[in-house]
Amino acid sequence: MEEPRVFRDEFFPQLLLESLREMRNSGALCDVILICDGEIPAHRLVLSAASPYFRGMFNLGLKESKEERIEIECMDGVVLRAAIDFMYSGELKASDDILLPLLEASSLLQLGSLRSACMHELVQSATPYSALESCGSVANKLGLVELENFFHRLTIEHFEKVAFGDSNQQWLDAPAEAISPLFNHFSIFSYPAALVLKAILAWVLHDTSGNREEHLKTLSHIVKDVNKSELDSKLKSLISHKPDIYEWLSSLCAEIPPAGEVPNKKELQVVVVIGGLSPNGPIKTVECYTADSPISTSWTLYLPDNTQLHHTRENTVRTNLIDRIVPPMKCARVYAASAFLDYEIYVIGGECDWAPMSGEASMECYNTLTNSWKSLPGVPLSQSVLEVDDEASEQDCLRLVGAAAAFVEGDLYVCGGKFEVVKHGENIVYAPPSKWMLPFGFSKGTWAFNATKNKWRKCNPLLQARAYHGAASINGVLYAVGGIGATCKEHLTDCLDSVERFEPWSGVWRNVKLMPSPRAYFGCITFSQYIYVVGGHNLDCCKDTVFKYDTITDNWHVIEHHLRTPVDSLAACSLKYPVDTPKNVQTHAFLLGGRNSHSGIRDANIYNFATNRWHCLQSLICGRVGANAGMLRAPATDPSAM
Template structure:
């Protein structure tokens, strides 16, 4: 059969536009049909009006409106160097131009004047490629002179990302007060708040006579909630500049009253400063530390998981192997408290406290606890760490409670628990510590909630049939305490405001000896042990996430190894990524 006739054929010559440019440029070079001269210095460049009009709104207005140039054969462009003008004409006729450091600034100015916007942005892109911490402040000033928003944004991004290097430069010390305030208010600033404070001090000391009056305005930009209390009350509060400002000392006293009252509610004047969120570059990462690894010996490993990169990173190893230590994070420092130190024989019940900062990635020892203990629980609240129960050297379950005050680096005994329990679920919220369930000395489950009022140093006990958890972690999200598993798949949330339990979606397996922590209002569960379909207990490398908004569990993959009786904590990491998660 004959093939059907093609009635319509749409043809598009993709090379026509470039071919026309080549031919137009050849006509220009041969002086054919050129009807205007662009003049600069002693150079005259023949051009076609219609080409100039088509390429630029500037020339369109010049030649198509009632300007005198419409009837002139010579156009003087004295503000543009002849070499720059020649390059722009070549660009108009060929679409190509070579940009160099010597040429870029006069080229940008000419492109701006003649309204060649794509050429202007090409010059901006070239300058963005030259950005470094050493020149980004100069580039910002240049971008403001040139009215180049794209260059300014990239240079500002470089400045906040490399804040440590930039803040040490002479140019930084020459910033005006509004410019410095702009940096300190930027959520993308890659710096801890202690460094922010030290930077504003250095800026003032560069010209103390004229700048010391700005201390209050600058100090309000420091996010005090995220500064270690020791640094705040021993270093910042005693700084002569701070002491010279009544308004600054009032802010510090408001913070002091807030912390001593053990309350999360702040005064009206402190409120806006206290509730300011962390900067985007300070984001929570998940740290997994210690525990029993691959059913073998107690692990010294410490791992960091970054939700942004979805990768695990190995941190410095614990100095010793610790069986059933407790783990807590406060002021961006990881604490490992007590445990059975596996150094010789059966091990020694320890009072030692080890700390790890991501800044140094080195383990150090802190002030030891008052009582040696293992299989205990630790929880942080404001600037306190509370350690509860556990087993002492006498192998008995302890009811003792002690508190570490990070403001004064001091441990102190607190009121003992009403009922000593082992392996309860523990969480702190709204000036209270909640101890759910656990088991007694006879390994019987304890069906009660023991509540400790932090400010009053007082315990009370509530009996409830709902609580029956052993070896289950607890974590707080929006005034709800989630108790996850414990020889069961069950997940329940205790609403501390309504004083009632809410059932949540179950886990896939019955789990115990696992760990739980909260990052970005989601619950992350790591490792543990589970009971398989044959009722056999196995170790787990599971890494799961629960979203309370959707009541849905999702898998995050697996841990690098099987692990139980470990710590899982949120630790703030300062990243040079300026973008929010």
């Protein structure tokens, strides 16, 4: 039987919303009035369709389900009106001063789209003073770990201006819950301890009631890095009328002779490329490049030395090159999933070292603070073995390859991938992308890892099983882009142009607009509200094109300037929330290694988001196909001194 033809009117959803909005404005068929600093007429059906909060209120037998007038006391009327307007339009029209309460309201009303819009606007309008205006504490309250971290970093990046500049009154008036996290953030150690302590004392003494003095005791880790000479010469005059505070500080200060002025030493941004397939086989080594350095800088096997100008409590410096050599992974990995956050990068699956079947895809994490790898619980795969090979034995090796990973507000999400069973004694074959790949083992699985609990949880599966795809996180939403999967009609492997988005709040995957053309084995990077698909393969040939997806407008664009050469299986990385987020600041992405036709390459390129142009870097030490990359922070002070 011939399948029915489908006609889709792209304008119909917009016309429907416009009609509903007009009906609400005219009061037509409104069946509920929300009382919140005035009356807000609305339709129960629209509120229920848009918000699980209202859906529960009207459909679970609560008293509000029978009332025509309902009082809403948990938020301000202006905020609720803006949220209701969003439900009827899909547009956020709000001044900066209500973005934070609107973000809180979106979480209460379970409006994922509004929450994403608020997050985007807060980042775009952020200033160094945002953390002092409760942005950080609200983000912490809502569990938005990455957003909270962004606000704190932005303030710390401009710390001297914030604490001692012309507008330092905001610093002096800031509440304790906004100030405290800044001094427990590792980035604060990029400033001399005496300068940080001076800012703390100014804040403490600004409150004449003395209530802030109790917070000093929680900051002993700062005080211990101040020597007594600095205390007497720079800070004693501030606390001359507080002898008890001086005595307490003096008892904690380090016995270090004056060493002259210690200049500020910012944390460095380090690009790492990990594992992959070299001309000599799978490798487990790590290469490093300092993103802040000139383009002519070479790749190395060790972290940059960013501690020579910083005196620790023992007056020692870590200058030994051997201490900074990045150790290799515990096992070689090719086409692994990876995601990074601050000082850590997590690598999942893609194992190349044969091991008896363990029922999980192993995961290990590298940390620049300790310069070491550690093993963590792997993605549980035991239920997937029979889907791949019902004759698999415990002596065989089960692998997850081609999965994709991203951090979504603090939790690590891994989705898709391909299960492979390597028989005992067999060698793993790394063939170029091909439509003749066996169409078995593709996964729809989605898992989330909580580092605090050190546990995985299973989430709702993808709509389309896919592998060798991209994953990206924008404004609290996870995206799965392209890849390869099995076709239903011909039982063949096919390249995909489909894209899905997952809101952790609702736990549901939904399709969004298709890519301009199918693509897999590409580099996937993010910047602001955009996802970039760089290079890749369509199972016929390598590609040099670059696509850009706007997560707000749900539109794809083809970037004018292509790659200099077609490439697939490359490693790519960029910062999701760059500290220098103001609109005119140039921020970059790194594209590393990969394969041109059938051979691996050592190319390293940098992409300028402001100009949409490519620039060459020094080549990698060795060619890497199917490697992983991340942009990590190198600490400004020796971790051993902490």
